[in-house]
Amino acid sequence: MSDSGNAGELVALALKSAGVSHLFTLNGGHIWPVLMGATEHRIRIVDVRHEQSAAFAAEGWAKVTREVGVAAVTAGPGVTNSTSALAQALGSDSPMFVIGGRAPMARWGMGSLQEMDHLEVVRSLTKKAVTLESADAAFATAAECLRTALSRRTGPVFMDIPIDVFFGAADYPEATEHLTPDPGPPPDHVALDETARALRAAEHPVVVAGGGVWWARAEEELSALVEGGSLPLLVNGMARGMLPPSHPLFFSRARSRALRESDVALVLGARLDFRLNFGQPPVFGDDTRIIRLDVDSGDLKTAIRWLAQAVAGAPQREGWIAALRETETAARKRDQAMTASDSSPVHPARLIAEIDRFADPDAIVVGDGGDFVSFAGRLIERQQPGLWIDPGPFGCLGSGPGYAMAARLARPDRQVILLSGDGAFGFSAMEFDTMVRHRIPVVCVVGNNGIWALEKHPMRSMLGVSVAADLGPGTRYDRVVEALGGHGELVERPEGIRPALERAFKSGLPACVNVICDPDAEYPRSSVLM
Ligand SMILES: Cc1ncc(C[n+]2csc(CCOP(=O)(O)OP(=O)(O)O)c2C)c(N)n1
Numbered sequence: 211m212s213d214s215g216n217a218g219e220l221v222a223l224a225l226k227s228a229g230v231s232h233l234f235t236l237n238g239g240h241i242w243p244v245l246m247g248a249t250e251h252r253i254r255i256v257d258v259r260h261e262q263s264a265a266f267a268a269e270g271w272a273k274v275t276r277e278v279g280v281a282a283v284t285a286g287p288g289v290t291n292s293t294s295a296l297a298q299a300l301g302s303d304s305p306m307f308v309i310g311g312r313a314p315m316a317r318w319g320m321g322s323l324q325e326m327d328h329l330e331v332v333r334s335l336t337k338k339a340v341t342l343e344s345a346d347a348a349f350a351t352a353a354e355c356l357r358t359a360l361s362r363r364t365g366p367v368f369m370d371i372p373i374d375v376f377f378g379a380a381d382y383p384e385a386t387e388h389l390t391p392d393p394g395p396p397p398d399h400v401a402l403d404e405t406a407r408a409l410r411a412a413e414h415p416v417v418v419a420g421g422g423v424w425w426a427r428a429e430e431e432l433s434a435l436v437e438g439g440s441l442p443l444l445v446n447g448m449a450r451g452m453l454p455p456s457h458p459l460f461f462s463r464a465r466s467r468a469l470r471e472s473d474v475a476l477v478l479g480a481r482l483d484f485r486l487n488f489g490q491p492p493v494f495g496d497d498t499r500i501i502r503l504d505v506d507s508g509d510l511k512t513a514i515r516w517l518a519q520a521v522a523g524a525p526q527r528e529g530w531i532a533a534l535r536e537t538e539t540a541a542r543k544r545d546q547a548m549t550a551s552d553s554s555p556v557h558p559a560r561l562i563a564e565i566d567r568f569a570d571p572d573a574i575v576v577g578d579g580g581d582f583v584s585f586a587g588r589l590i591e592r593q594q595p596g597l598w599i600d601p602g603p604f605g606c607l608g609s610g611p612g613y614a615m616a617a618r619l620a621r622p623d624r625q626v627i628l629l630s631g632d633g634a635f636g637f638s639a640m641e642f643d644t645m646v647r648h649r650i651p652v653v654c655v656v657g658n659n660g661i662w663a664l665e666k667h668p669m670r671s672m673l674g675v676s677v678a679a680d681l682g683p684g685t686r687y688d689r690v691v692e693a694l695g696g697h698g699e700l701v702e703r704p705e706g707i708r709p710a711l712e713r714a715f716k717s718g719l720p721a722c723v724n725v726i727c728d729p730d731a732e733y734p735r736s737s738v739l740m
């Protein structure tokens with residue numbers, strides 16, 4: 211290795227030094243130097259069929275590993291195609307780094323191919339967006355971008371590199387150790403003591419944990435907090451699996467009752483967004499005191515650890531916990547009517563139940579779709595965090611294949627099951643080609659109901675008609691995947707699901723299990739998601 215290199219090599223060295231092992235990309239002349247640099251520094255290049263998937267794969271990598279996921283995309287359309295994933299990452303606090311090409315500085319404003327000031331577009335979608343100004347700054351700027359993505363409120367970062375800067379040379383840095391992320395200042399002791407007092411005094415407390423707990427790597431502290439304080443736990447987003455479903459303090463189907471009847475609700479690492487009815491009644495009680503603790507008020511891991519110490523030995527509240535358990539058990543029992551359905555076309559809840567029974571305890575489940583994923587979210591629990599990956603509050607359809615390929619690359623020994631609506635499947639179906647070329651055996655189960663159900667059913671019930679809400683019935687998505695070199699299965703009856711899943715996994719190929727589902731099996735939704 212010479213002691214100088216072009217900016218592409220230096221950026222790749224910064225990635226490698228920070229532990230980046232995979233680069234998701236789609237070719238374009240503006241990014242050749244970083245592709246060459248990644249090759250030289252033995253970063254595995256995964257080239258996809260649409261930049262949206264490169265960026266979603268980077269975000270998926272982050273969600274599974276809590277490391278920064280990295281994508282390189284060409285100038286202009288490469289960057290604009292990445293914007294949905296940046297927005298989704300911002301909504302989920304996913305630490306990712308998108309490196310864009312950029313038209314040459316020397317001719318800026320003269321109308322070079324794909325000339326565009328990306329920063330104007332991506333600034334509102336990222337924590338930080340910069341243009342690299344010289345090869346000399348390449349290593350340090352890239353290293354700082356990675357650190358920013360992982361510091362405090364984690365999130366997406368963007369850097370573009372003008373092609374004339376990209377090919378410019380600079381010396382290798384003397385020190386290449388990577389910078390440690392900043393988890394934020396220590397939390398405020400006084401506020402935490404007051405929170406602990408409120409929790410200890412509460413009769414009907416509840417804890418709601420969200421993705422912030424995952425990003426803070428605070429799952430052990432969270433368990434200590436709820437166990438020490440006898441606090442029932444609800445989770446959303448990336449906090450799923452933080453307690454195993456058999457844990458006496460874990461509740462999912464008693465969520466409404468727990469929030470509505472709570473006197474103190476401690477919301478940890480979660481936003482008071484539409485998922486929590488903006489912190490308002492009737493989801494929360496009129497008198498519920500909501501205490502929100504998030505990374506913006508300091509290091510969340512330390513805060514939860516302190517809180518756990520301060521509430522240890524709090525009263526047991528057997529009555530409250532038993533009441534919630536009763537609600538939980540009753541709700542699960544009611545679901546059995548759907549999950550045991552023998553209908554053909556298949557009821558989506560039965561399909562989900564079959565998948566749940568089939569999946570390994572440490573399988574990673576990726577959701578991409580409407581009602582089909584709502585059924586899955588309701589019926590599938592995970593034993594550990596990091597095993598349920600969905601788009602989060604930004605809710606972009608088509609993110610699933612990118613997420614799933616990244617999950618399988620990050621965890622090659624695990625089953626990765628992509629649950630896709632038939633509508634969702636259409637957005638990124640060509641990524642099965644990527645998975646075939648790169649030997650990434652994700653098994654995708656399509657809940658094929660021939661409609662955009664999450665729109666069609668509510669539209670019909672609210673407006674009396676449905677418009678632009680139908681897809682083709684029985685479309686052979688399995689054959690699409692077969693044509694791309696993968697394994698395909700068509701399933702029309704519930705008893706065919708398990709054998710088809712077995713064959714799909716046994717094939718060792720990226721696979722599509724296309725299950726014809728009942729379009730009239732509406733998801734029992736209690737609220738409109740807006
Ligand atoms: C990119 C994008 N476009 C549109 C939507 C709006 N949307 C949300 S759910 C949904 C229906 C999804 O249909 P499908 O994937 O077939 O799942 P189903 O509801 O039928 O189970 C639509 C269109 C969205 N979330 N993201």
Ligand SMILES: [Mg+2]
Nearest residue numbers: 632633661663
């Ligand atoms: Mg559908």
